[in-house]
Every structure is written in C-alpha cells, then in structure tokens.
Amino acid sequence: MDNWVENAGWFVGWAVLFLGVLLVLAYRRASLAASTCVLGLLLAGYWVFGSAAEWWKIAVSIPYVLLLLLNVRPLRVRLLTRPFLRSYRRLLPPMSATEREALDAGTVWWDGELFTGGPDWPKLMSAKVPVLTADEQAFLDGPCEDLCAMLDDWDITHRRADLPPEVWSFIKSRGFFAMIIPRRYGGLEFSAYAHSCVLIKVASRSATASSTIAVPNSLGPAELLLHYGTEAQKNHFLPRLARGEEVPCFALTGPRAGSDAASIPDTGVICRGLWQGSEIVGIKLNFSKRYITLAPIATVVGLAFRLFDPEGLMGDRADLGITCALIPRDTPGVTIGRRHFPLNIPFQNGPIQGHDVFVPIDAIIGGFSMAGQGWRMLVEQLSVGRCISLPSNATGGAKAAVYASAAYARIRRQFNMPVGRFEGVEQVLARMAARTYIMDAARSVTAGAIDGGEKPSVPSAMLKYHATELGRMIANDAMDVHGGKGICLGPKNYLGRGYQVVPVAITVEGANILTRSLIIFGQGAVRCHPFVLREMNAARNPDREAGVADFDRALMGHIGFAISNAARSLVMAFTLARFTKVPKVGPTARYFQHVNRYSASFALATDVAMLALGGYLKKKETLSARLGDVLSSMYLASMVLKHHDNQGREPADLPLVEWACRSLLYQAQEQLHLFLRNFPNRPLAAIMRLLIFPRGLTYFPPSDRLGRDIVELIMNPTAARERLTQHIYKTQQAHNPLGLLQEALILSTMAESLEKRIRVEGVKTGRVTALDIAGQITQALHLGILTEAEAAVLRDYEAKVSNLIDVDDFAPHELAAGAGSAS
C-alpha cells in the first residue's frame, strides 16, 4: 500500500513538472528547437530518475519523438506542411480583386498588437502625444470660433434649410474646405489631430455645418488628387479647391449599390466623341447616384464608375474596372441640383444623374494609368478619413451633450433638488461622461498615430462604428436627462438636431451593422493576425515551391502561437493577469493587465474559430461581430489608457478612466462569453471555455460609487469637466447655450447655499410663505435672511435659469411646412 502511494506521488510529481514546464515554454513562446531541448532534458531525467515501468516510459516518449521529428524540416514539409497546404488551398475562399484591395489597404498598428496575445505596451505608450501647432491653435481660436459665433442652428435647420450665404463664403474663404490640402497649393495642411479638433468645435455648435466641412476634407476629390492625381490635375484643381472656388463632392453610392458599393452599375465606355469642337478618344458616362453630400452645390463631381473599352481604343482590356474621374458640374448630360432632406439636418445632399456624358480620358484621376484602380484608391484613402470625420463629429456632439446635460442637471431642480443629484440621473450622467472620454481618447490617440504616418484601416472601422454608436447612446441619454426641454424643437433647443443627426452618422461611410458584422473582425483577422495573411499569400503563391517554404514557416509559427495563446489565456485567467508585465503607470496598471489577458483569450478564440469554421466564419456574422466587439473593446481601452497618459495622468480623471476601462473590459468578457455560447462546435466551445474562463465570469462592470465620483467632476465647474470637453464651442456669448449653461453652473454653488438658507431659515420656520422663488427672495430679503447683494445674486441666477429651462412655443400657423419662422 505504502509503495503504491509513493509511486502515485512520484507520478503526480512528474506529471506536474512536465505540465508546468510545458506551460512555461508555451507561455514564454519558446522556439520549437528550444522547447525540444528543454523537454528532451526533462525526459532524460525521467528515464534516469523516474520509477515507472519501462513500457510507460516508452509510451510517454512517443509524443516527444514526434516533436523531435517536427524539427527535421524536409520530413515535416513532406508529412505535415504539404498535405495541410493542399487542404488549405481547397478551403481558402476565393478572393475578389476588390476584397484583396481592401485587405492590402492601409497599415497595421495597435490593432495588430492586440492580435498577438501579448501587446507591446511600450510601443503604444511611447507614441507621440498629439499637439496643435501655433497656427492650428490660432485657427481654432480665430476663424473656428468666429464661424461658431456665426452659426444659428435654428435658422439653418428650420428657416433656411441651408447655411446662410455669409457662412458659406466664410467657410470657403477661410480654408475650412482645405484642411488636408498642402500649403503649396494654398491649403491649411493641418495635422489629422488639428483637423479632428476643428470638426469637434464646429460639431458642438451645428451638425449641419460640421457635416458640410467634413466632406471635402475626407474621402473625395482633394484627397484622391493629392495621392493619385497627375501634376496637371493637382495644379489645376487643388488651389481652386483650397480657395473654395470649386466645391467638390464624391459620388459612389447609387440606388442599387449601397453597402455593396463595388457593385455599381454605372458605366464609362471609351469611345470617340466631340470635345470642345474636336473629335477625341474619351469616355461616355451613364450613371445614377444618390445620397451625395454637397452634390446640389458642387462644381466638380468625383465620380466612381466601371470603365469599359469595347473597341480596344486604349489597349486590349475590355473591362478595366472601377475608375474615378472628375466631372465638371456643367458638363452636358449631367443632371444635378435636387436635394435629399436627411432628417432635418439640411447639409447639401442629393442625387446626380448622367446620360451620355462625354469627357476626355484625362478626366480620370491620375490619368489613364489609374484606370481600373478606383476601388484601390478609395479603400486606401478611406482608412484615414474614416478615423477623423465621423468620429470627430460624433465626439464634438457628445462633448456638447455632456457639457450641457451635466450643467442642466445641476440647475434644473425637482423635489427641491438638482435632478442630477438623484441616483437614477447620476447613473445616466456618469455613463455619458465616461463614454465621451472613450470617444475622445480613441479619436485623439488614433489621430496622433495618423500624424505619425499610420493609415490604420481596421481602427478606422472600429472608430467609425463605436464613435457613432456611443454618440447615439449619449444623444439618447442627453434627451432623457433634459426631459421635455430636449424634445420641444425651436431656437431654444440645443439638443434636438444633434439627436436627429445620429442615424446619418450611423449610415454613412459603411453602415454600422455591416461594419460590425463584416468589416472589423473580418478585415482584422486577416490583416492583423501575425500569420494568417502570410499563410494566405503563401497558399496563393504561383511559385509553388516558394509557397510551400513560406507556408511551412508561417504554419510552424502559427501552431506555436496558438499553443502559446492557449497557455497564456489559461494562466492569465487563473491569476487574473496579476503577474503580467505592464508599463509603470500607477493606479491604471490592472487595466493594462486585463487587456493582456483578453488579448491572449481573443487570439486563441480567433485561431480556433478560423480553424474550425474556415471561410464559413464570414457567413457567421454574429460570431464575427462578437469577436470584433472584443477587439474593439481592447482597442478602445488601450486608447483610454494612452489618452490618460497623454494628458499627464491627472488623478482627477481616474474615475472616468476606470469607468471607461471597466465597462470596455466587461464588454470584452461578455462578448467572448456570448461567442462561446453560440459557437457551433460544442466540444471545441467547451475546451475554449476551459482555457478562457476557468474561474467563470470574474469581471464586473463599473460600480455606482464610480458613477457618483464622475458626476461630482462634471456637475461642478472643475478642470476635469473642461478637459473632458476640450475644443468644443463654449464661449460665453449671448446665443451660445453651452456658454450660458456654464455661467449658470458656476453661479449655482453660491445660489444653492442661498436657496438652502431661505428653505431652512424661512420656509421651514413658516416665515417665508411665498410659493414662487421670486417671492421667496423678496420675503427673505425683508426678513434679513438674505443681504441685498445675496438677493441680487440669487435673482440674477434665477433669471438665467429661467432663460435656460425655457422652451419655445409657436402660433399654430407657424408650424405648417413652408409657413415661415419663429423668432
């Protein structure tokens, strides 16, 4: 009996030692050769010192012999790599040229690190802090402030359904359309960060103006010309665009081609025709486009169409593919000028049709050599614009909503309390503020990366999706906090139009359901994964032998990577990642560690999903979307941590940082959990669950206490409130509600103490009997409860509050369409 126990003890001891060494080798990503050596030594020790029977020692050595053979490359290639490659080639879904171009576009940045299972934090933390140059700051403080002061959103959205002429000419003449155009062409040549800050400021004032400004600075004629235009085209168009003499639009979408934009049925046929009196070889265009921003007033249309050369006038390719050209508005055959009406946000937007429109070949952006390159051009440039326009506009709107809602919740009293002091409202305000922090962090850190030379295509999809979704949540919350004040439209309503513009942002530049379901993870898994693209390229390599060699290297790396991530996921889940290395950043260290943990679990889930489902994963959009959510949560949490660092790690901002990270990492956990619950291969799901959640779901969302801390920051005139809402238009000016709300917020601290005195010394003792505040102030003054000066302060405050909580009303006839205006 004793002998049996002793043997069992030895057996367990050796088993634990083997497993421990395996775990350490896998966790530390030891190479195949190093792992073989270490395990060989251990096995030799087992043979010498282990007390098991000979047959058992032989049995446990068999896997080791297989491992040893893996090191013999020619044998490995013959027995493992080649058969695997044959099956892989059969399983590999066919890739269209447009998909290939989308995958090749842009760069891989922090998104790539999150796929590694062990992100390189020093790489992110050492990235340059985005700052404004003196010129950029002067533009924000000068023309940008002036523009905001000129904007009367009710006038724009209700009376005119357009920007007033003086605003149009100010925007054009002061370079608002020329932020991405280099100075040598007369543009402002702003950094991505400055460009984003300008949009934030304008968006905090008017969604119509910010949408108008965003478009010429995003994907469109200027950007395409800059990157692909011929010198002649650049010299002709860019100075004119910079001066606002030309107004551009870019027309891709049509009635039959929305999300599936590459399927456009619009054609350009190379043929002979008459151009300015002479016969030339040109392009005859037929097209029908809709939803085109700035189209009704555009002078030059960037047009995407499919180019054909049936007569072989320019070469031997009949179908050249998607091509982009610049078409002057007044070209015969172009019908332009009608407007769509996007949800009461009347930026210029409308359809364009063209019937037998004839233009010369050099209308193609970049000349004939760029014929057929249109899709590549669009996806390459989309990665930058998509990081800036919509995320900045959404962030500007969110910042304004938080700034206004927190102040409103302080000055608006019900049940003798500021409504923001009620726990229910507190919770809503807290999440609004923390979500705004996430948006601001993501847009500013990513803009900084762009200024550092990145073209982050997967982050651009994450930013577009999450900034607009968070914006939607914040717009809803702001409405709830304001109650009826938010609902009644009119000159005094500063929320309604921001609420209405939300679906526009959700829909454009890749509608959100599609972006979440298909693009974020779909593109990320291939582009950012350290081995998948290498394997795909190797499998498609026409030089078969070179392909086998490449595939072998990638496959070996991939197998080691997957084993390592399984080990890392398990260890970090057990230890809650307490022992992982992170930058020295004090109270936020745990959040870095949790990102490490989810990165390993995510990398494991990604590999298993791709291996088990292959091309079918593309069709399983809900699984793909959930993995995309995990990736996005980690990306956004990383941006929050870097942003906090960029802002000097202000201790006061910690509640915002904590709430943001907690909610994002909780979401990562929940989406991984839902991914596992819905994974079709149940045994694999069970194994993954064991490796990812061996202790169950251990992460919790932010606490209520954290919410209260945040509300203290934003319902008081603190530096943290100002930092959170940096760059919005909050100047104290008669028609700027944000400035007026801040003014009232500053007064509220003193006013509240005076009101309390009236309540305690006057109302509760029965000495003050008036029901209205004006009467109470008068009585309190007579009774000596308030001094003259205090009564004046309180009267001033109450007048300001009355003005701010006031809503508009209209004579019945004023509201009918086309009936004119309310003042």
Ligand SMILES: Cc1cc2nc3c(=O)[nH]c(=O)nc-3n(C[C@H](O)[C@H](O)[C@H](O)COP(=O)(O)OP(=O)(O)OC[C@H]3O[C@@H](n4cnc5c(N)ncnc54)[C@H](O)[C@@H]3O)c2cc1C
């Ligand atoms: C105000 C406004 C301004 C615009 N400005 C421009 C412009 O300047 N230039 C331009 O060319 N275009 C512009 N667009 C077009 C815009 O980019 C498209 O509206 C957008 O691409 C979506 O196309 P769609 O509206 O036809 O929706 P649809 O393609 O009909 O999509 C409907 C829904 O189906 C979802 N969906 C579609 N396919 C999938 C899928 N495979 N998986 C999951 N979900 C899917 C979408 O997410 C969406 O929710 C603008 C649109 C609007 C509304």
